[in-house]
Amino acid sequence: MKSLPFRIIVCAIICLTLGTLSGLSTIDAITNWYQFLAKPSFNPPNWIFGPVWTLLYLMMGISLGIIWHSTNNSRKKAMQLFAVQFVLNLGWSFLFFNLHMFGTAYIEIIVMLIAIIFTIFAFYKINKTAAYLLIPYLCWVTFASFLNLSIWVLNK
Numbered sequence: 001m002k003s004l005p006f007r008i009i010v011c012a013i014i015c016l017t018l019g020t021l022s023g024l025s026t027i028d029a030i031t032n033w034y035q036f037l038a039k040p041s042f043n044p045p046n047w048i049f050g051p052v053w054t055l056l057y058l059m060m061g062i063s064l065g066i067i068w069h070s071t072n073n074s075r076k077k078a079m080q081l082f083a084v085q086f087v088l089n090l091g092w093s094f095l096f097f098n099l100h101m102f103g104t105a106y107i108e109i110i111v112m113l114i115a116i117i118f119t120i121f122a123f124y125k126i127n128k129t130a131a132y133l134l135i136p137y138l139c140w141v142t143f144a145s146f147l148n149l150s151i152w153v154l155n156k
Helices: 004-024 027-031 046-069 075-098 102-126 128-132 135-154
Strands: none
Touching (some): 004 075, 027 075, 075 102, 102 128
């Protein structure tokens, strides 16, 4: 059986790598198109997104590694929920930044929020620490959903 540190490292590397690739795919849009959009007063500066997402992806990887290491019978379902919300996470960036589909991205981020909540509940039944590690992610995506909606409304 693989050790907990090994599983955490593997999951953290996967989350960070996929998150980084997603972020890299949006750099051109952020430095060009995005800067010219009307944004709400609570829009954070662009430089904050990289460090925040790096920390969140790291915490997501640690959380997933803890669940993967569990022997709980529900871990497979919990990991599947994690995969669903993670794919939605990666898809949102593409919809918003690459396709400029604010409305579709907003609907998608709401579905993602629901998937994150289900993931947290599933993780909580297996390991409370793993669930708690996802709370900052839930908070940030909730904020991002308000930001997405505001940008959509301001740029109709």
